[in-house]
Amino acid sequence: MPADYEHIISIRGLVNRFGPQVVHDHLELDVRRDEILGVVGGSGTGKSVLLRSILGLHGPNEGTIEVMGQTIRHHQPGPHKKWGVLFQGGALLSGLTVQENVELPIALHSNLPVATRRELAVLKIFMVGLDLTAAAKYPNELSGGMRKRASLARALALEPKVLFLDEPTAGLDPISATEFDRLVSYLHQNLDLTIVMITHDVDTLFSVCDRVAVLVNKGIIVDTLDEIVKHPDPWIQDYFGDPRAVRARRAAIAKVKI
Amino acid sequence: MLDLAAVDTFLTLEKQNGLLQISLRDNWVFANVAKLQELLDQIVPEPGTSVRFSCGGLKELDLAGAWALYEKSMDFEEIEVQTDFEGFKAAHFKFLQHIIDIAAQKEYVPGFFDQKPNHWVHDGIRKLGSNTIDAVDSVGFIARAVLDGIKRPSRLVIGEVIRQIHATGTSAIPIVMVVCFLMGVVLAFQSARQLEQFGANIFMVDLVANSIFRELGVLLAAIMVAGRSGSAFAAALGTMKLTEEIDALRVLGLNPNQILIIPRVVGLMIALPLLTVFANIAGLLGGAFIGATVLDINWFSFTERLALSIQVNDVLVGLSKAPVFAFLISVTGTLRGMQVKGSAEELGRLTTVAVVQSIFLIIVADSIFTVIYSRIGF
Numbered sequence: 082m083p084a085d086y087e088h089i090i091s092i093r094g095l096v097n098r099f100g101p102q103v104v105h106d107h108l109e110l111d112v113r114r115d116e117i118l119g120v121v122g123g124s125g126t127g128k129s130v131l132l133r134s135i136l137g138l139h140g141p142n143e144g145t146i147e148v149m150g151q152t153i154r155h156h157q158p159g160p161h162k163k164w165g166v167l168f169q170g171g172a173l174l175s176g177l178t179v180q181e182n183v184e185l186p187i188a189l190h191s192n193l194p195v196a197t198r199r200e201l202a203v204l205k206i207f208m209v210g211l212d213l214t215a216a217a218k219y220p221n222e223l224s225g226g227m228r229k230r231a232s233l234a235r236a237l238a239l240e241p242k243v244l245f246l247d248e249p250t251a252g253l254d255p256i257s258a259t260e261f262d263r264l265v266s267y268l269h270q271n272l273d274l275t276i277v278m279i280t281h282d283v284d285t286l287f288s289v290c291d292r293v294a295v296l297v298n299k300g301i302i303v304d305t306l307d308e309i310v311k312h313p314d315p316w317i318q319d320y321f322g323d324p325r326a327v328r329a330r331r332a333a334i335a336k337v338k339i
Numbered sequence: 340m341l342d343l344a345a346v347d348t349f350l351t352l353e354k355q356n357g358l359l360q361i362s363l364r365d366n367w368v369f370a371n372v373a374k375l376q377e378l379l380d381q382i383v384p385e386p387g388t389s390v391r392f393s394c395g396g397l398k399e400l401d402l403a404g405a406w407a408l409y410e411k412s413m414d415f416e417e418i419e420v421q422t423d424f425e426g427f428k429a430a431h432f433k434f435l436q437h438i439i440d441i442a443a444q445k446e447y448v449p450g451f452f453d454q455k456p457n458h459w460v461h462d463g464i465r466k467l468g469s470n471t472i473d474a475v476d477s478v479g480f481i482a483r484a485v486l487d488g489i490k491r492p493s494r495l496v497i498g499e500v501i502r503q504i505h506a507t508g509t510s511a512i513p514i515v516m517v518v519c520f521l522m523g524v525v526l527a528f529q530s531a532r533q534l535e536q537f538g539a540n541i542f543m544v545d546l547v548a549n550s551i552f553r554e555l556g557v558l559l560a561a562i563m564v565a566g567r568s569g570s571a572f573a574a575a576l577g578t579m580k581l582t583e584e585i586d587a588l589r590v591l592g593l594n595p596n597q598i599l600i601i602p603r604v605v606g607l608m609i610a611l612p613l614l615t616v617f618a619n620i621a622g623l624l625g626g627a628f629i630g631a632t633v634l635d636i637n638w639f640s641f642t643e644r645l646a647l648s649i650q651v652n653d654v655l656v657g658l659s660k661a662p663v664f665a666f667l668i669s670v671t672g673t674l675r676g677m678q679v680k681g682s683a684e685e686l687g688r689l690t691t692v693a694v695v696q697s698i699f700l701i702i703v704a705d706s707i708f709t710v711i712y713s714r715i716g717f
Contacts, residue, residue, distance in 0.1 A: 175683050175685075176684035194373070
């Protein structure tokens, strides 16, 4: 096990091109241990491409990506047991119940007896705030928020060190979204987790994230929230100058004061 | 019972007057859980004693490891053995606290962890009943959709019908003709083998022409179309159902039964008879080809014999079946597609059902036709 890595994820000189269109131009990014990094950017700035590159689902044109000291190669096995991914739509297997979905990675990567497998899966399902009634259901019988939770339980099934969340609160109503944000913070506090999340939700950004990475000008700007709102880039100014962002920021500051 | 002095990688045991001290070491993580459980199960303290888990030596603990520990402590409590934990680092402790939090909300849901009893007779009867209800239900569904579709036809339907005729008919011509040509070849060979014994080779023409015109041309065309288009209908409509396109159409004020089902049904009912004509021609060509090249029946004598052996009604028998088969294929395909709900697996299952059922229905319908036509001497 390559334990001697400085950063959980380190990206060097990443270039992604689609025909003449350059999405990432020598992008560099380090994700620190135990932080929650929010990735934002306008549409078409390559948030998803970045995530897919890190996961080895997309082959970048140039550059190296290391996750926990392991170099990621396109369509090659990555550190499956040490990362968990929550895809945007949940991506639960529709032919299996929630319980079976969560059990699947455990069954694939261990030789535990069935009873233990089951117990561990149920543990994860409880952890994300679902109950046994939900565990016995098929994904299409669940609401959007429950599906996200179930998918999160599957992502956590193998005790990952790093968790990727793709738009975790997209498509949820504000109350469910806030609950989901709380769940993410709760899990982060209680597990040794590094979390990388792509999000559009400024509330999530201000209430959960330690640092923010903004994709602008084919590169990336990473800083704490307090610093990044002062950045002169016009897109950043637009984004954080938006009334909703201002409100979210005020709410976050107010919370800190209390 | 483990030897108390045994030193293992994961734990050491130490007994001091009534207190069993278990010192945990190394990595208590997911990868080792199987081994850890096995180890813990071997520890059986006497009732009335107490157990202390000492965690100072732990390198790493994760949720699965913490769970194994917690489960064991619960087991000990059950046999009245006091347990306590000491020497946790903050990071370790929060896992355990977390598990305890979660265990507090765990409640019993009947049937979730129990094996379900297996009553095969009971299940069989119930399945039979539900399948019957399903079958009746689909017949009703079909009738309602078709009637609903033809109520107030819209202009959109015509263009869509033409597109369907192209997709299901025109583009199927090559494959249907090849299959029928080969069937003609096979029939010619097989019948010639029998007729040779009587020196009546020329009657091969009667056999080939009759079976192609009355039965095989239309049957083969229908089966090819069921495999090609029946599955396409079910898969296309099923996907549209899954992606809520059908709901979108309804909200836009378009009747999906009319826009999606009727064009496919009408289109195929026009396309299949035409396809049958091509199938018949190809079958005859196959027979004639073998006649000319192998059996000494030249093209001229083939056509001469053909004119004697075939009446108009033989051709009509075949063609009259085509619209009925087309109706069966398109209705089964589209309605199975419309019945898809929920999962991708369901889509696959119903596509298979569509093809198998439409071929089955074609053959059933064909046998009914044959009985009726032979009774009325058509």
